[in-house]
Amino acid sequence: MGRSLVLNASYEPLGTVAARRAVVLVLGDKADCVHPTGFVLHAEHVSVEVPSVVRLRQFVHVPFRRRVAVSRRAVMARDGHRCQYCGAHADSIDHVTPRSKGGGHTWDNVVAACRPCNVRKRDRLLHDSGMRLRRAPVVPHGVIWSIVAGGTVPDEWLRYLGESQLAAAPAAAG
């Protein structure tokens, strides 16, 4: 069994749990299955559909926003797999201020880039390279990005995660 997406009572995504945990939530009347996976779990006295998406019956207040770790996958998702210098398909990530010049491995300094741009920019500061970013890199917020960065995103989750944001990032589902 894989993982299930957990929605708040408001349908806002909260995160993912092991599918087995989602089954327990449904059996315990804590959550309703919104999308089944198609798999059925046979226990001693019950058979229950394994949920792909569950929605909590009670609204849960989320007190803080998780910070999303900088990873190749998450950067690609944020930048829609587009090179932030030329717009071509990106197959690498680039440190805008090179690490050798003190640039950090941080959201505001890492962008998706195609290999030709990466090679062209080399170990230079943006200003010295004569290249320009199409937009300033930002720190993504919220649980959606944690989920995207965390692994497989089944199609049926997309409508709850905000399809428009993720449509540009098909490889995030890989």
Ligand SMILES: [Zn+2]
């Ligand atoms: Zn490029």
